[in-house]
Amino acid sequence: MSRLLLIGPPGAGKGTQAARLAAAYGIPAISTGDIFRSNVKNETPLGTLAKAYMDAGDNVPDSLTNDLLRHRLAEPDAQSGFLLDGYPRTTDQVRELDEFLQSHGTALDAVVELEADPEIVIGRLRKRATEEGRSDDNEGVVRHRLEVYREQTEPLIDIYDGRGSLVRIDALGEIDDVTARIIEALLVRGIALPDAATR
Ligand code: AMP
Numbered sequence: 001m002s003r004l005l006l007i008g009p010p011g012a013g014k015g016t017q018a019a020r021l022a023a024a025y026g027i028p029a030i031s032t033g034d035i036f037r038s039n040v041k042n043e044t045p046l047g048t049l050a051k052a053y054m055d056a057g058d059n060v061p062d063s064l065t066n067d068l069l070r071h072r073l074a075e076p077d078a079q080s081g082f083l084l085d086g087y088p089r090t091t092d093q094v095r096e097l098d099e100f101l102q103s104h105g106t107a108l109d110a111v112v113e114l115e116a117d118p119e120i121v122i123g124r125l126r127k128r129a130t131e132e133g134r135s136d137d138n139e140g141v142v143r144h145r146l147e148v149y150r151e152q153t154e155p156l157i158d159i160y161d162g163r164g165s166l167v168r169i170d171a172l173g174e175i176d177d178v179t180a181r182i183i184e185a186l187l188v189r190g191i192a193l194p195d196a197a198t199r
Contacts, residue, residue: 001081002027002191003106005088007156008114010145011121011128012171013178017114018085020179026194027081030072032065032089054136057144059089059152066096073100089153109191111160112182114171118146 002025006014015031022029036054039047046064053060069087072078088094101107122142129137136145160166167185171178183193 001194002083002109002186003081003101004083004186004191005108005111005160006083006085006114007111007153007160008171009116009118009121009149010142011125012114012116013124013175014085014114016175017171017179017182018083020175021182022083024179024183024193025081025083027083028077029083029085030069030078030087031085032069032087033085035068035072036060055141057136057141057148059148062090062092062096065089066093069093069096070100088156091155091159094156094159108165110167110186110189111165112186113157113160113166113168114178115168116171120172121146 004021004025004027006018006021008014015034018029018031036047036050040051040054041047046068049064050060059065065087073082084097088097097108122139125137125142126139128134129142136142157166167182167189169178169181169185187193
């Protein structure tokens with residue numbers, strides 16, 4: 001049972017690692033980006049509101065994002081652990097998550113930072129744009145998303161570091177190696193993979 005958070009610039013491989021870690025630890029991967037994308041695809045009211053921000057590479061306003069997250073974390077599958085990918089992204093969202101966890105008598109076990117060089121990240125995103133056709137992966141928007149990350153999300157790393165919860169991981173290299181690095185670093189912090197029998 002783990003409560004984990006994955007943080008890092010766009011293109012660092014958060015989504016890929018989140019899926020693998022969720023499977024390994026037996027917890028749901030909760031990606032606010034995925035939830036927004038599915039709302040856009042299904043043309044829900046939330047999707048309609050979020051789309052313009054996403055297409056521009058801006059953060060969706062906290063008022064929309066915090067509600068969405070609170071509801072998702074209240075779902076049954078998140079009661080015994082979760083891996084957050086792409087949330088929190090702003091200091092306001094950190095406050096919101098803190099309040100949510102405190103009011104439920106829980107806390108995060110670790111915050112994993114995926115460290116990646118911005119130029120390499122841009123190259124990866126360019127590739128993803130061709131492969132997945134994400135409308136927010138074109139070069140100009142990608143650069144803007146990196147700026148937004150630097151301005152609004154990077155400060156969160158110091159916050160979590162100050163609390164002693166940060167685990168820094170080199171996000172470059174083979175996908176399997178990065179996953180292994182994360183699992184190893186979490187183990188050092190006393191966060192072990194669940195026993196296969198209890199999964
Ligand atoms: P991602 O899949 O995490 O790269 O997110 C894609 C887009 O969804 C972002 O560029 C934002 O527009 C929006 N988004 C995802 N998560 C958040 C969040 N926690 N706060 C605000 N906007 C978000």
